[in-house]
Amino acid sequence: MLELGSRRTANRLTGADARRALLSITGVAIAIMLMTTVSGIALGLASGSTVAADGVDYWIVPESGGTSSVAVSVSGPQLGQVHSTAASLQRDEHVDYATPVSMRVIRVGNPTTGDEEYLLAVGIVPPESGADRTVAGLPTGPLQPGDPHYANGEYNGPWTGEAVLSNGAAELLNASTGSELAVRTGGQNRQLRVENTSAGGMMSGAGSIPVALVHLSELQSITGSTANDQADQLLVSTNDQSIRADLQGIYPRSQVITRDGVSGDAVSTSSLPVAMALAALTTAVIIGVLFVATMMGLQVTADRRNLATLTVVGFSQRTRGLLVATETVATALIGGLVGVGLGYLGIVFTNLGAAELVGVSEIAMFRPELALYGIIVAGLIGLLAAPYPVWLSSRASLIEVLSR
Incomplete structure (x- = not known):
């Protein structure tokens, strides 16, 4: 079922319904991009500033x-x-x-x-x-x-x-x-x-x-x-x-x-970087969940005939729900991967702007952990957004759909 859901998602990106799928991916990508960029700035601010001095214990x-x-x-x-x-x-x-x-x-x-x-x-x-x-x-x-x-x-x-x-x-x-x-x-x-x-x-x-x-x-x-x-x-x-x-x-x-x-690389306990990171996480999750849930809900509504066909060939309601949930999470993860890449570029341009405007060479930093963090958050967005399209899929009437 997981494999089928992944294949359906991949096919949808190149099919007639590509617009809805791309909008879902774009929504997650923008949210993860903003979160990654802001988190990179928070990491830069969180670098320890206790003044280093030779011979000071x-x-x-x-x-x-x-x-x-x-x-x-x-x-x-x-x-x-x-x-x-x-x-x-x-x-x-x-x-x-x-x-x-x-x-x-x-x-x-x-x-x-x-x-x-x-x-x-x-x-x-x-x-x-x-x-x-x-x-x-x-x-x-x-x-x-x-x-x-x-x-x-x-x-x-x-x-x-x-x-x-x-x-x-x-x-x-x-x-x-x-x-x-x-x-x-x-x-x-x-x-x-x-x-x-x-x-x-x-x-x-x-x-x-x-x-x-x-x-x-x-x-x-x-x-x-x-x-x-x-x-x-x-x-x-x-x-x-x-x-x-x-x-x-x-x-x-x-x-x-x-x-x-x-x-010099220690993460600070200062409230400023922590508050920035938490605000970025909260914003990314809320925007991502709303966007994915809405677009996947529209997708399920448009795809009710195919879902009904799956019922005819023996797929239970629970199995169809798992299929829809898999597609939702897969879509969010693709958006997460794109968002991490865009977030890295956001950090690069932030540092270029800081160097040009205030003379600080780098105020934001990118670590491999940020990429993993972005993908995990994207997966969380998919899981939180999944219940709505799954609920819509369960409301599709087999007779109503196949009679059209």
Whole structure:
């Protein structure tokens, strides 16, 4: 019966009733395409944004901001009084290096070329020792050690204006080492100078984000977060595992993440990607079920004479219902396969648009699991849509149909 249903579906695609079958497939394909594309964006956003740093063993983050996406981290929960906290940690003989990290999207211009772009600015306190570490994929060595502008909380110290750009950010701004950049904020113009460019940077999904590494206090001044001395997280480098218990008590409602607990490909527990994926799934199922049930219902109505003929040759009502259900699921699965392919193209064009408009190379990602996910959802759509055409097939009167 399953084989017969599959053959009837294949024959219908090339027969006189091809229009109805193609409409059913198109409805499922569009639903799965949208779901795949949105899910790909959700996966890209869900890539862990806890800032990677060489030699850093622990990250202290707000309770709800652990492995959230970059889009959430730049405006999520904050830690306060971070300079003094980091300085206190740095005085511990078991700690090799501690720095707050703030991540903010800022608009930076190159007065020489006229280019203006949005960058992800990462503010840190470079190590006093002058050791060249790597934070957010960029070296700290070109930045002056310490945080001169902080000036013990007064924010009136010298403005260094130093910045290390990722290659992606440098290309966007048409800047190189020694370039002078301008940041406009709060009616004030702040100047930055490119001290170095690097091939590193942060990742979102499978792509890199244009990043500028700067002094924390200067980023706080640019973004207006000096009042409570705020940052997104604290990075702590240590060889002593026993210090973790002390780190957990520094801030209430915070968590300590180890190096092993963070992966660039880890799926986030942030509500944003999850909500996007659930909304896409719900929309795809509702649209797909309504479309398939309606079109297959019309198909069954038009095919009542053939169904009656099957009754004459000995097919029971239950067998005919199974046949119709098989055709419905097969149609949905074909639509699912087409939709996955279209969804992949949707992700490609989404990334091309993001690269062109905002300079982020890839905000969506495609994994083989997405293809399997799309096909499974298509099968679910077929199963949920099947009861209506099966019910219609059971209402066909043998005498009424054959007498026409």
